[in-house]
Amino acid sequence: MGEVSRGQLARELGVSPASVTTQTSELIEQGYLTEVPLVPGAEPLRGRPPVALRVAAGAHxxxxxxxxxxxxxxxxxxxxxxxxxxxxxxxxxxxxxxxxxxxxxxxxxxxxxxxxxxxxxxxxxxxxxxxxxxxxxxxxxxxxxxxxxxxxxxxxxxxxxxxxxxxxxxxxxxxLAELWFGSGRTLSDFAVVTLEHGLGMGLVLNHRVFRGALGLGVELGHTKVELDGALCRCGQRGCLEAYVADYALAREAHVALDLAGGSVGGADLVERLYAEAKAGNAVAQSIFRRAGRYLALGLANVINVFDPELLILSGERMRYDYLHAQETIAEVGGSVLPARATPPRIEVHAWGDxxxxxxxxxxxxxxxxxxxxxxxxxxxxx
Amino acid sequence: MGEVSRGQLARELGVSPASVTTQTSELIEQGYLTEVPLVPGAEPLRGRPPVALRVAAGAHxxxxxxxxxxxxxxxxxxxxxxxxxxxxxxxxxxxxxxxxxxxxxxxxxxxxxxxxxxxxxxxxxxxxxxxxxxxxxxxxxxxxxxxxxxxxxxxxxxxxxxxxxxxxxxxxxxxLAELWFGSGRTLSDFAVVTLEHGLGMGLVLNHRVFRGALGLGVELGHTKVELDGALCRCGQRGCLEAYVADYALAREAHVALDLAGGSVGGADLVERLYAEAKAGNAVAQSIFRRAGRYLALGLANVINVFDPELLILSGERMRYDYLHAQETIAEVGGSVLPARATPPRIEVHAWGDxxxxxxxxxxxxxxxxxxxxxxxxxxxxx
CATH class of the missing domain: 3.30.420.40 (ATPase, nucleotide binding domain)
Structure with missing residues (x-):
């Protein structure tokens, strides 16, 4: 979203400088681009006054x-x-x-x-x-x-x-936010796994969000990690989400905190569970640790099938450091292809809503x- | 690999007829394409004699x-x-x-x-x-x-x-074979799951074989379907392959057939297990049935993350009809997104080597x- 010279644009897009000049002059006429003084380091094109192009912020x-x-x-x-x-x-x-x-x-x-x-x-x-x-x-x-x-x-x-x-x-x-504004700007293939109330995934392949042939996209949360496993809110059994999402933690929190349930909402319950774990409650810790291991399993599966350059963990629940503790990340490394020369790059972005x-x-x-x-x-x- | 008129080529590639004429005349000169009499139904371009183009089979x-x-x-x-x-x-x-x-x-x-x-x-x-x-x-x-x-x-x-x-x-x-010669010729996105000694997957996205950012491709066989699950020949635990491949069946066949093992090779053992199952041995049938359920789980995961137009089951082991019985295919349907308007298309191609x-x-x-x-x-x- 910064400035770029026409010459640089031509090189990056792999088109001729003449083509860039034609295309951008239309966009300038329509008010979508403006010319600004060239930033230091960029080079002039064809002896024109040194200018760069910038998206016209006020256009829309x-x-x-x-x-x-x-x-x-x-x-x-x-x-x-x-x-x-x-x-x-x-x-x-x-x-x-x-x-x-x-x-x-x-x-x-x-x-x-x-x-x-x-x-x-x-x-x-x-x-x-x-x-x-x-x-x-x-x-x-x-x-x-x-x-x-x-x-x-x-x-x-x-x-x-x-x-x-x-x-x-x-x-x-x-x-899409990572692609436009974040770590994905310079990458062609990366995955974002979001952990909030549920578990989601966004996938960028060849600089575009991948949505699948039918447009339903990538449903990592409902991939199965156990045959006839835990009940998921989608109604099926063994979904990854049913082991790592808020409601999965809440299900065990009822036991761990010895609560009757019903009066305490899901999110609050998980917050209390987290406070207990932080205070040293070993049972509460084991709940997060198990969820972290399932999350690691799911992330390893993403890496095994998509082989992305970068995997970003995002979302509100990434505040729960148990879920992305060193052991969890290490566990991902131990569950991906032994043939990989380098361990997958994983970043945690707890950016939220x-x-x-x-x-x-x-x-x-x-x-x-x-x-x-x-x-x-x-x-x-x- | 058949004939195509220049006009049809221009429409299918979304380029101008003039551009097709230029490009193809080069290829004809170099001996990669030949002109043949136009097949009935194709239309002439610009009043030329009605000819179509064909790849020159003898070029290489x-x-x-x-x-x-x-x-x-x-x-x-x-x-x-x-x-x-x-x-x-x-x-x-x-x-x-x-x-x-x-x-x-x-x-x-x-x-x-x-x-x-x-x-x-x-x-x-x-x-x-x-x-x-x-x-x-x-x-x-x-x-x-x-x-x-x-x-x-x-x-x-x-x-x-x-x-x-x-x-x-x-x-x-x-x-790639399905893309060039088989069911994939008209599709942009499809997956081929191969079951032979191991379990593999090839994925075509946007008419090209998808190989991942690091070129290691899609390792469906080593996605995990159970935390700390069965030992896989890759040395990790819980891999899908460890539940459906030859050696996974052979592991249980030793028990079912009451064999000491060692003297009977993996492939032969599975053939005997299959014969036993066909002859009515309920234990042998249960081994195939369980493998079929895991295969269904793996296929549902493929559909949940890639959303392909078609999923092809291929390979020598697809002869084992238990693995792709009606119940197995039905089980796939029950494990994919409930939101899908249509069940995924699954074809079995036991084409082998x-x-x-x-x-x-x-x-x-x-x-x-x-x-x-x-x-x-x-x-x-x-």
């Missing part, structure tokens, strides 16, 4: 919203991807879709007010939700944040806001670019 | 060789991918690499004799081996067919044969095309 504004089980976070971004406003609201469990649409409208109102623009000034809204999301159609087959199945979220949100809306799975958006909101914003920026400038652009609907 | 010949634990199979292919000769030799377990290079030389000699050409007439040799293969460097980190680790197969074979040699994992070559040899031949053809015509071509070394 978009909003990105991430729904989660704890809170809903919205950001407004300018066309260069800079955050110009932020808002959040605590989550209400499994609210009816209509209520969540009203939450969305309030969040959009808040970020617009903070950014000093009207909602009608937004070029696009991007939304990220956990669960099974059909990005192409904008439908949410199932999500823990909705009290209903098969919600036509893009259509309903668009009708309420009077704005174009694009929707994706939150783990895909975490990957703001990252997801930025990913939703990047999705919106991609859709705007795609629509206004044409051509496939990462993050745009299929 | 290549050989493809597949090494496996049971036998080694070689084919010679013409430049259009037609088989012009075939040869095979029984395998000897874990032979020293030098002996296997001699086997290779004999197989190449046999197919050349049958094709009526000299080995020096081959433009390229492709080799497929099971195990951990670094396609880019041509090194075999580990393979059950070699009695040594870290074999520089491409270099050693090339030195012995005096021909360029390219090497890949046998499951990648099964996928000849398919792998054709894949090795396709790899060789890709390398020739890449070297002689330029530009990245599927199957060529990175």
């Amino acid at each position: 504004a978009v909003a990105g919203v991430k729904f989660s089980m704890r809170k809903h976070v919205a950001v407004a971004l300018d066309f260069a991807g800079n955050q110009i406003a932020e808002a959040c609201e605590p989550a209400r469990d499994r609210a009816p879709p209509g209520d969540q649409i009203e939450v969305l409208a309030r969040l959009i109102g808040s970020v617009c007010a903070e950014a000093g623009i009207g909602p009608g000034d937004l070029a696009q809204v991007g939304i990220g939700v956990p669960g099974f999301v059909d990005h192409a159609s904008g439908r949410v087959h199932w999500s823990p944040v909705f009290g209903a199945r098969d919600v036509d979220l893009a259509q309903a949100a668009s009708a309420r806001l009077g704005l174009p809306v694009i929707v994706d799975n939150d783990a895909n958006l975490a990957a 703001l990252l997801g909101a930025h990913g939703a914003g990047a999705l919106a920026l991609g859709a705007v670019t795609d629509r206004r400038i044409g051509g496939p652009f990462e993050g745009a609907a299929a | 010949a290549v050989a493809g060789v597949k090494f496996s634990m049971r036998k080694h199979v070689a084919v010679a292919l013409d430049f259009a991918g037609n088989q012009i000769a075939e040869a095979c030799e029984p395998a000897r377990d874990r032979a020293p690499p030098g002996d296997q290079i001699e086997v290779l030389a004999r197989l190449i000699g046999s197919v050349c004799a049958e094709a009526g050409i000299g080995p020096g007439d081959l433009a390229q040799v492709g080799i497929g081996v099971p195990g951990f293969v670094d396609h880019a460097s041509g090194r075999v980190h580990w393979s059950p067919v070699f009695g040594a680790r870290d074999v520089d197969l491409a270099q050693a074979a090339s030195a012995r044969l005096g021909l360029p040699v390219i090497v890949d994992n046998d499951a990648n070559l099964a996928a 000849l398919l792998g040899a054709h894949g090795a031949g396709a790899l060789a053809l890709g390398a020739v095309t890449d070297r002689r015509i330029g530009g990245p071509f599927e199957g060529a070394a990175a």
Whole structure:
């Protein structure tokens, strides 16, 4: 999102300088790019005055919203991807879709007010939700944040806001945020595993978010790690998520903390379990340790099948250091191909919901670019 | 590998008819394409005499060789991918690499004799081996067919044969064969799971074999399906392969058949187990049934993370119908995302070693095309 000279652009894209000049002059005319004085170190092209190109930050504004089980976070971004406003609201469990649409409208109102623009000034809204999301159609087959199945979220949100809306799975958006703003900017292939209320994965292959042939994407959380194993909230047995997610920890926490359950919510219960473990409760520690070992198993499986350059662990629950302790990371190394010359690179980014909101914003920026400038652009609907 | 008109080519590639005319006239000059009378139904382009283009079958010949634990199979292919000769030799377990290079030389000699050409007439040799293969460097980190680790197969074979040699994992070559000659010709994303002595997977994404960032590819057989589970021949525990491969069945067959073991080889033991199961031995049936359930779990995991258009089950062991019985396929359906609108398409191709040899031949053809015509071509070394 910085400056780049035309010469550098030509080299990086592998096209002729003349082609860059033609293409960029159109984008400058349309107001998407501006010329700025060349930064030191960049070289002039063809004896012109030394200038670089920069995305015109004011060309458009978009909003990105991430729904989660704890809170809903919205950001407004300018066309260069800079955050110009932020808002959040605590989550209400499994609210009816209509209520969540009203939450969305309030969040959009808040970020617009903070950014000093009207909602009608937004070029696009991007939304990220956990669960099974059909990005192409904008439908949410199932999500823990909705009290209903098969919600036509893009259509309903668009009708309420009077704005174009694009929707994706939150783990895909975490990957998109890393691709646009984070560690993934210089990589062609990487994976982001998100651990929040559930376990998700976003995968970037050849600089693009991989969504699979049917657009359902990568459901790491529901890969099976034990035949006839623990019951998952998806209704199936032995899913990885059923061993590492909040609700998996909560299930054992009831035993460990000798609680009757029911009155204590899942998230609070896990917080108490974590406090107990930190205070030296060996049973509480064993629960996190076991979840960490299953997480390691799942991460090793990701590395064995996708062989990414980098694996990023992301999400709110990465605060629980037991889950990514040295032993866990070492266990990943012991479960991947012995033939690998180098152990896989693993980074922990406990960035939480703001990252997801930025990913939703990047999705919106991609859709705007795609629509206004044409051509496939990462993050745009299929 | 059939005929195609220039107009159809332009439409399928999304380029201009003029560009097709320019490019193909070069290829005709170089002898890689020939003009043939237009097939009925195809349309003329720009009023020229109605002709179609066909790959010039005689432009080059290549050989493809597949090494496996049971036998080694070689084919010679013409430049259009037609088989012009075939040869095979029984395998000897874990032979020293030098002996296997001699086997290779004999197989190449046999197919050349049958094709009526000299080995020096081959433009390229492709080799497929099971195990951990670094396609880019041509090194075999580990393979059950070699009695040594870290074999520089491409270099050693090339030195012995005096021909360029390219090497890949046998499951990648099964996928390449399906892409060039089989069910994958019209698909952009599909997976081939091979079950022979071990369990392998080849994955085609966007019409190309996916090899991962580090070139080690997709190691489905060593994804973990149970924490601290059954011992795998890779030395790790809980690998899918350790529940479904020959040696996994053989381990339980010793118990079921009340055999002391040692004197009966792995493959024969599994054949006897299969005969027992077919004859009504309930214990023998339960061994296959359990392996089938684990295979179903592994296939569901493939579908959950890659979301392919088609999943092909391939390899010698697919003869064991218990492994792909209706219940197994149904079990896959019950372990994938409930959100999928349609159950995944699964096909069983018990094609065996000849398919792998054709894949090795396709790899060789890709390398020739890449070297002689330029530009990245599927199957060529990175």
